[in-house]
Amino acid sequence: MSEKVKELKVSAIENGTVIDHIPASALFQVIKMLKLDVFDQMVLFATNLESKKFGSKGIIKVSNKFFKPEELNKIALVAPHASIIEIRDFQVARKTLVEIPDNIVGIVKCFNPNCITNIEEITTRFTIVSKEETRLKCHYCEKITVKKNIVFK
Amino acid sequence: MKNKSLVSINDYTKEEQLHVLEVAKEFEAKPVQDILKDHVIASLFFEPSTRTRLSFESAITRLNGKVVGFSEASNTSVKKGESLRDTILTIANYSDLIVMRNPVEGSARFASEISPVPIINAGDGANQHPTQTLLDLYSIMQTQDTLDNLHVAFVGDLKYGRTVHSLVIALCNYNTTFHLVSPVELKLPSSVKMHIKEKNLAYHQYTSMEEVIPLVDVLYVTRIQKERFSDPLEFERIKNSYNLQKDMLTDTRKNLRILHPMPRVNEIHVNVDTDPRAYYFQQALNGVYVRQALLSIILGYR
Numbered sequence: 001m002s003e004k005v006k007e008l009k010v011s012a013i014e015n016g017t018v019i020d021h022i023p024a025s026a027l028f029q030v031i032k033m034l035k036l037d038v039f040d041q042m043v044l045f046a047t048n049l050e051s052k053k054f055g056s057k058g059i060i061k062v063s064n065k066f067f068k069p070e071e072l073n074k075i076a077l078v079a080p081h082a083s084i085i086e087i088r089d090f091q092v093a094r095k096t097l098v099e100i101p102d103n104i105v106g107i108v109k110c111f112n113p114n115c116i117t118n119i120e121e122i123t124t125r126f127t128i129v130s131k132e133e134t135r136l137k138c139h140y141c142e143k144i145t146v147k148k149n150i151v152f153k
Numbered sequence: 154m155k156n157k158s159l160v161s162i163n164d165y166t167k168e169e170q171l172h173v174l175e176v177a178k179e180f181e182a183k184p185v186q187d188i189l190k191d192h193v194i195a196s197l198f199f200e201p202s203t204r205t206r207l208s209f210e211s212a213i214t215r216l217n218g219k220v221v222g223f224s225e226a227s228n229t230s231v232k233k234g235e236s237l238r239d240t241i242l243t244i245a246n247y248s249d250l251i252v253m254r255n256p257v258e259g260s261a262r263f264a265s266e267i268s269p270v271p272i273i274n275a276g277d278g279a280n281q282h283p284t285q286t287l288l289d290l291y292s293i294m295q296t297q298d299t300l301d302n303l304h305v306a307f308v309g310d311l312k313y314g315r316t317v318h319s320l321v322i323a324l325c326n327y328n329t330t331f332h333l334v335s336p337v338e339l340k341l342p343s344s345v346k347m348h349i350k351e352k353n354l355a356y357h358q359y360t361s362m363e364e365v366i367p368l369v370d371v372l373y374v375t376r377i378q379k380e381r382f383s384d385p386l387e388f389e390r391i392k393n394s395y396n397l398q399k400d401m402l403t404d405t406r407k408n409l410r411i412l413h414p415m416p417r418v419n420e421i422h423v424n425v426d427t428d429p430r431a432y433y434f435q436q437a438l439n440g441v442y443v444r445q446a447l448l449s450i451i452l453g454y455r
Contacts, residue, residue: 142161
């Protein structure tokens with residue numbers, strides 16, 4: 001195999017997780033959802049990078065952090081095509097894609113202003129009734145929040 | 154089913170729903186019983202209601218239980234800004250079961266999750282009203298001797314009518330053929346139709362009521378609700394879409410019964426009331442038997 005010299009826009013990390021193919025517009029949302037804004041290890045990120053597949057994309061590299069699938073799957077709501085790359089000793093150890101989970105707890109607001117979760121301090125809970133169209137059914141008021149109405153808490 | 158809250162009609166399986174209806178027959182035969190003499194039931198109505206509140210309180214009284222509660226929230230601590238969480242946790246200390254109507258959607262589910270005593274949802278905003286669905290099922294069963302394979306017409310506001318939505322979903326368990334009569338603006342939403350399609354049941358849509366009258370076993374008429382319209386002109390145009398008169402009932406099935414969740418305005422003329430096919434006042438009475446059955450089952454006596 002010939003050695004490819006590839007210029008990295010974001011430096012490599014020794015150990016940790018790379019989240020690639022995030023829509024550029026969703027990068028900061030992903031950072032917030034994964035609580036990387038309050039993380040104490042090195043976090044590198046870039047956005048509006050050129051992407052052959054998606055036009056423009058964002059990327060995040062998190063040092064010394066390996067996520068559980070359920071932690072990462074919630075970002076599929078905003079970054080449905082994100083790829084997750086585990087890096088160990090500068091090498092790719094594992095590569096997976098995110099998957100929309102069956103249930104969403106906490107992060108999304110119910111779009112129904114008359115829902116109890118918008119009136120009292122209650123953790124929101126949704127079941128995903130359609131993964132293709134991202135339709136979320138509220139556990140409390142039973143109304144469906146569709147993709148264009150999703151607002152994050 | 155002991156201590157099992159009833160928030161949404163789908164919380165009870167088909168078998169559990171049928172059990173409630175069977176027990177209701179017992180109370181229809183013998184409405185006054187001493188079953189709840191050691192119990193206090195809280196009846197919390199955060200918004201006004203005539204039939205639901207009074208039929209619950211009548212059901213409790215006929216079973217010799219005691220009722221505490223309120224019929225509007227304005228003279229309670231809710232007015233002082235108390236949260237629903239605190240109200241429920243407090244009142245659960247004073248009662249064995251809580252019946253609640255609250256205009257906030259999802260409030261009953263939330264209450265059932267924090268309350269140490271069971272909750273019966275007596276209506277949470279535009280969301281669920283499962284005891285109405287059970288009394289509608291009971292009324293259909295009592296008039297038709299079965300729930301299976303019936304032709305049921307729904308007339309009026311099928312878009313916003315929560316009783317229509319829950320009853321359509323419940324009837325999907327019984328191989329029903331649906332006849333849906335509404336103005337174009339008030340058609341049954343796709344989220345409800347989805348349940349009919351999932352079971353591969355037949356449904357037909359109409360804008361006029363006349364043609365379905367000869368075809369059906371049950372004619373379930375609903376009010377077009379003024380409060381749902383943001384445009385008063387649109388309401389004025391639609392409000393008189395349906396007006397059932399006695400002379401429209403010449404060619405019907407013999408077993409036809411006319412149901413209405415009430416209150417009615419002008420969609421059924423009073424000249425229908427004395428017709429033997431009119432069943433809506435008996436239907437309101439059935440609400441007492443079904444609620445007696447639910448209280449007895451949830452408190453562990455049936």
